[in-house]
Amino acid sequence: EVQLQESGPGLVKPSQSLSLTCSVTGYSITSNYWGWIRKFPGNKMEWMGYISYSGSTSYNPSLKSRISITRDTSKNQFFLQLNSVTTEDTATYYCARYGVYYGPNYFDYWGQGVMVTVSS
């Protein structure tokens, strides 16, 4: 069974970088596309970006140059880095697998999420 698990610090200071890891078991990240999504307090959700089976990436323009998604295929993990965070980046962060191997579309497996608070 495909399982995803997010990990990372729950508290980040403003202006610092947020770094999260998504550990995948039961499926190789060298297949399919893999995404990061976040849910803000109040339940609004935002797609942040993805990394493909080949390592190519795509990001939400709203995050401009602050975001980077990378991977370590030897550990079957992919990562989210969000720079220059503000309190508006306080959210629950989810990693997920796209359901169709050939392109980004809907998400068929999700992690349980990790809550990140940005505060001094």
Add this chain to the structure above:
Amino acid sequence: DVQMTQSLSYLAASPGESVSISCKASKSISNYLAWYQQKPGEAYKLLIYSGSTLQSGTPSRFSGSGSGTDFTLTIRSLEPEDFGLYYCQQYYEKPNTFGAGTKLELK
């Protein structure tokens, strides 16, 4: 960006009832729409994709309809485990966008 509007943020119903949750796109997205369920402490669950195709494991009491800009998730004969948050997501174009969610609560 395509705006996804779930007009009802909250819906109360009783087990055995049928409910419909709507989702409207700000432009035509064909049938590139998915529905998810989230319950506290659990991972999001994909219920429906392509507007009306049930994901494997989704009970047949769930159904999806619509294309273009207007979509509906219908749950017939509610079971206690159906209560939770429901989101729609368009994947017609990037950035993928989500509705604001509809919370289905026990009346």
